Amino acid sequence: MKIFVKSLVLILLANISLAQTPIEVSGILKDSTGLTVISAAIKLYSRQDTLSAVSDVDGKFTIRNVKNKNFTLNITALGFKPFAKAYNYSSSNTNTIHLGSITLSSDVRLLSQVxxxxxxxxxxxxxxxxxxxxxxxxxxxxxxxxxxxxxxxxxxxxxxxxxxxxxxxxxxxxxxxxxxxxxxxxxxxxxxxxxxxxxxxxxxxxxxxxxxxxxxxxxxxxxxxxxxxxxxxxxxxxGTVGVGDKERYQASVFAAKFNNNQQISVLANLNNTNANIFNLTQQGGGRRGGRSGGGNFNSSSGLTDVKSFGLNYRDQWSEKVTAYGSYSIFGRNNAVESTTLQENLATANNNFTTVDNNKEVNSKTENINHRFDFNIEYKIDTLNYLKFTPRVTFSTTDKTENSNFNILRNDVLSSEGNYVDITDSRTPNLGADFLFNHRFAGTTRNLSLSAYLNTSSSNSGQDYLNKSLEYNDPISAATSLYQRQLIDNDNSTNNININTSYIEPLSKTKSLEFNYEYGFNKIDNNRTVMNTDVETDAPIYDPNLSNNYNFSFTTNRFGLNYRAREEKYNYTLGLGLQPSVLKGESITRNTSTRTTALNIYPSARFQYKFSRSKEFNINYNGRSNLPSYNQLQPVTDNSNPQFPVVGNPNLGAEFNNSVNIRYNNSNITTGNTFFTNFNFNLTKDKIVSTTNTPSAGSATNAIQERGYTNANGYYSLNGFYAYNRQLKDKKYVFGLRGMANYNNNISFINNEKNIGRNLVLSQRLQIQIQPKEWLEIVPSINYTYNTNDNTISKNANRQVHTWATAFDSKIYFTKTFLWGTQADKSFNRGYGSIGANPFIINTYLEKQFFKGNTGALRLTAFDLLDESTAISRTVDPAYILDSRSNRLSRYFMLTFSMRINKFAGNSSMGGENRERYRGGDRGPGGYGGGPGF
The missing domain is CATH 2.170.130.10 (TonB-dependent receptor, plug domain)
Incomplete structure (x- = not known):
């Protein structure tokens, strides 16, 4: 009996203990598209208690210490219909209840009203x-x-x-x-x-x-x-007008009218303060690391006068037709004084040597650019879409460059002198894009066709005069060299690209995509060189330097891709086949070349979405790159007799393989963000430079003949990250940014392969400080390390270190009186004789007027210490180029600015609605910003 009573007591105690064990309820909230819903309010009701929770950045929620397995959940989230459901888990033996995914329905009516x-x-x-x-x-x-x-x-x-x-x-x-x-x-x-x-x-x-x-x-x-x-x-x-000392001036106006789908904008600018409003050319050039100077608020090199005008238009012509485009004209006069130190790699008698080309350059360039582009989008119906985009550009350039140079081989003077280069060019360009898309009714089956057509020409004339003294050996007298060439280049380029894509659905989430792309590029170039007679200066045709050369590049690309799009991730796996033919013909020399290639490459893309603010992405692709005309032409360009260039008509196209990895994460609760990406590029048959120098004879002979060839071994690695941490409601924002670039460059020096390893590391810390409405301070510090070493010799290794500090501040002494400052200080090491450590200070005092502070009178001091300069390093597989150039230096300017706005019937000289509009996730134009149905 005692044993029975004890057993009964133990069973009762166990049941009581089990009943009092806390229950944990969890789940994840999503919308109808599969995206997670954050910051939703969840309430759990039961007979014993009422508990609440909030969904986190991943849409997840957990409610602990629940006392009853019978409960009701009520969920509310802005933009979604209220959710209510009763649950009964009384028969479950576990105290951990996972409800899985709960889908909330969007409330369109609510979104439009609140x-x-x-x-x-x-x-x-x-x-x-x-x-x-x-x-x-x-x-x-x-x-x-x-x-x-x-x-x-x-x-x-x-x-x-x-x-x-x-x-x-x-x-x-x-x-x-x-x-x-x-x-x-x-x-x-x-x-x-x-x-x-x-x-x-x-x-x-x-x-x-x-x-x-x-x-x-x-x-x-x-x-x-x-x-x-x-x-x-x-x-x-x-609008802004301003006058300053040293004859500085500026005037600009920007006006825009918005009428729902109709937008018209006008922009005009006139200044000689280096403020370039339009940027009509793509920036390019060598890989750079370590740039300092700071300059003025717009600190382009040299002294620049700008005149520009632009008109932008957009309108909904009908329910089905949208049109938008722009016209701009841009005039720019630029005068630059620069010093360059170029160290060229060379060998002689199997020993490493250097050829240093030091120049003092004065150049003046006048540009006028016209650009017109227009877009017509025609949504024929719900299944068909058409877009037509014509483009026209026309540019003229007149440039005069005067340079004094001296060339040294192993620190021994080889040549010195002066050259004058006068060039004028005219470049018209006409092109058009076509895009048609058809979506089959009732399915996700899709057919699209795009075409790109472009024709352009470049007509340039060059008058190149070179006067120098050549030192053949250390003890002989110098030989005088006089060379004047008149060079005419007539170049025409025609491009055609046609692409078609067909998508066949396999299921709701999977599909096959078949694509085909045809590309054709044809370039015709007629180069005429006239050498002038030394005594009479009469032009004489030089058939050895002249050439009429045509080449074409044709590709056919076939591809098959398998695509899958799931709730949390999507991916693409595919295979491509691309045969190509490169043909060249020299009409002058009656010679021709033909190079073929066949590239087989996979394509892959994978995206995984952890939440609305956290995503991982990896992508691989391959592409062919065409050699340029200058790399192909089978003649010598000796307009610079110290550095002649010879084209290689037997060049083939290079093929680049690229892998990109990206991870983005934004913590919704704290506001902290972390972005990073990594790129790897491997190029097959990379077009690289060759350099031939004398291997015997005079130790001072420094002539370097440049050429091109295809080679393997080139690759690059690039990494970047940015981390921002917010404190006290964004009153303090700490930002870390880092970058690493590595290039494994290939070149040939006297037929000896050289690997140039260029590494650039950069790290920056910035703090945005805004503890009060009247105070904003942004200090930052950045360190850049740029190193380059070559396998041909350790003596060719070079390093640059740059510390750059910046300080920006705005202080409102009253609601209408502002003091602002920009200060940059650079510490550069490794630039040799052209090195500088400029300290640039720009500061201004501003008084604001009228309702809404729509008028402002500002007195600005630019470059107070008069130290503005620009320093840069360019790394090429065959040389290292350090450059220092002038910038607009110290001046003072008084400006008056005025803005007049009127929206939705509200005021004018700034009587705007001051309430901040809090928009939804998708504004007009959507995420992609491109065409859609």
Whole structure:
């Protein structure tokens, strides 16, 4: 009996203990598209208690210490219909209850009636990062550029160039459409920040990819600004006039009218303060590391006069037709004084030597550029879409360059003298894009066709005069050299590219994509060289240096891709086959060449979405690169007799393999962000330089003949990260940014293979401090290390170290009185005799007037210490070039600015609605910013 009673007591105690064991209920919230829902309010009701929780950044929630397995969940989230459901787990033996995924239904009516206030600061959507503009503190009169400076992972340098995640932004759109032809500075330096709803940073693969979802090749980094709905009807104007000492002046006006789908913008600028409004050419050149100088608010090299005018237009012509485009004219006169030190790699008698080319250069360049582009989008019906984009550009360039040089071989003078180069060119360009897409009714089956046609010509004349003294050996007298060449180049280029893609669905989430691309490039070049007689200066035709040369490059690319799109991830696996033919013909010499290649390469893309703000992406692609005309032409260009260049008509196209890995994470709760990406590029048959120097004879002979060949072994690695941490409601924002670039360059020196290993490391710390509305301080420090070593000799190793500090501040003494400062100090080591450590200080006092502070009188001092200069290093497989050039130095300027805005019937001289609009996740134009149905 005692044993029975004890057993009964133990059983009862065990049951009581089990009943009092806390129950844990968890789940994950998602919307109908599979994206997680954050910051939703969850309440659990039972007979014993009422408990609550909030979903985290991944949509997950956990409710602990639940006392009853019978309960009801009520869930509310902004933009979604309320959710209520009763659950009964009384028969379950576990105390850990996982409800799985709970899908919330969107409430369209609610979204259209209330102000959305619960969306995250940063949203990740496949190839798009979206930032809410209203989450960043800005003062009146702030521009889009000021907003970009506050975004994590985004850099805006003193010249207004924008980079993000280590890559330069090349195009800007407004509400998904190109703005002034996509010109970056035109948008960022003129659009007011207070009209912007969202800023989207997009990896754009082109219009066809935006429609079909098939992404191939290297994406273009673009910005898309979406306009606040309450600013989409009205107009805005901004105007500035200014005068300064040293005959400095500026005048500019920007005006824009918004009428829902219709937008008209006008921009005009006149200045001699180095402020380049339009950037009509792509920036390029060698790999650079370590740049200092700071200069003025816009610090391009030399002294520049600018005259420009632009018109941008967009309208909805009908329910089915949208049109948008722009015209701009840009005139620029630029005068530059520079010093360059170029160390060229060489060998003689199997010993390493250097050939140093030191120059003092004065150049004057006059450019006039016209650009017209237009886009017509025709949504024929719900299944068919057509886009037509014609483009016309015309540019003229007149340049005069005067250079004094001395060339040394192993520190022994080889040549010295002067050359004058007078060049004028005219370059018309005409092109058009076509895009047609058909989606089959009732399925996800899709057919698209795109075509690109372009024809251009370049007509240039060059008058090149070289006077020098050549030292053949250390003890003989110098030999005088006089050479004058008149060179005419007539070049015409025709490009055709046709691409078709067909998608066949296999299921709701899987499909096959068949694609074919045809490419044809043809270049005709007629080069005529006239050498002048030394005594009479009469021109004499030189058949050895002249050439009529044509070449064409034809590719046919066949591809098959398997695509799958699941709830959390999507991927593409494919295989491509690309035969190519490169043909060349020298009519002058009656010779021809033909090179064929067959490239087989896989394609792969994988994306995994952890949440709306956290995503992982990996992508591989391959492409062919065509050699240039100058690399192919089978004649010698000896316009510079010390460094003649010989083309190689037997060159083949190079093939590049690229892998990109990207991870983005934004913590919605804390506002902290972390972005990183990694790139690896391997190039087969890379077009590399060859250098031939005398292997015997005079020790001072420094003539280097340059040429080109195909070689393997080139690859590059690039890594970037950005981390931002916010404290005290963004009053303090700490930003870390790091970059590492490694290039394994290949070159040939007297037929000996040389590997040039170039490594650039950069690390920056920046702190945004805004503890009060009247105070903003942004200090930063950046360190860059640039090293280059060569296998040909350890004596060729070179290093550059640069410490760069910057300090920006704005102090409002009153609501209308502002003091601002920009200060840059650089410490450079490794540039030799051209090195400098400039300290640049720009400061201004501003008084604001009128309601809304719409008028401003500003007195600015530029480069107070008069130390403005530019220093840079360019690393090439065959040489290292260090350069120092002048910049606009100390001057003072008084400017008056005025803005007049009127939106949705509200005021005028700035009587704007000051309430910040809190927009939803998707503004006008959507994530992709491209065409859609």
């Amino acid at each position: 102000t959305v206030d619960g969306t995250p600061d940063v949203v990740v959507k496949e190839d798009t990062l979206q930032f809410r503009a209203d989450q960043y503190k800005l003062k009146d009169n702030a521009l889009a550029e000021d907003l970009l400076k506050k975004l994590p992972g985004v850099e805006v340098d003193r010249d207004g160039n924008v980079t993000t995640q280590g890559k330069q932004v090349t195009r800007v759109r407004v509400n998904g459409k190109d703005f002034f032809g996509g010109d970056v500075k035109t948008a960022t330096q003129n659009l007011p920040a207070d009209v912007l709803q969202n800023v989207q940073i997009i990896d754009d693969y082109g219009d066809q990819a935006n429609i079909t979802g098939v992404k191939d090749g290297e994406p273009e980094k673009i910005l898309n600004f979406t306009i606040r709905p309450d600013r989409n009807k009205g107009y805005l104007t901004r």
